Amino acid sequence: MGIEIDIDRDACMGSGNCVFAAPGIFELDDDSVARVVDPEASPEEAVVTAARQCPTHAITVRRDGDRL
Secondary structure, three states: OOOEEEEOOOOOOOOOHHHHHOEOOEEEOOOOOEEEOOOOOOOHHHHHHHHHHOOOOOEEEEEOOEEO
């Protein structure tokens, strides 16, 4: 896939939108904060959708340094 996924853990509110948009890539930890489990578990489009649907914009997706 060749993408980099960053989560601003301070900004994450634990809505779970990312978990629904990109199953297998994200999960909520014990503190209800998103974390990346497997960056290749869903199609790249799902990861970009997850980032766009994040209510706090806590997810950043990049390829070769460019934001997607």
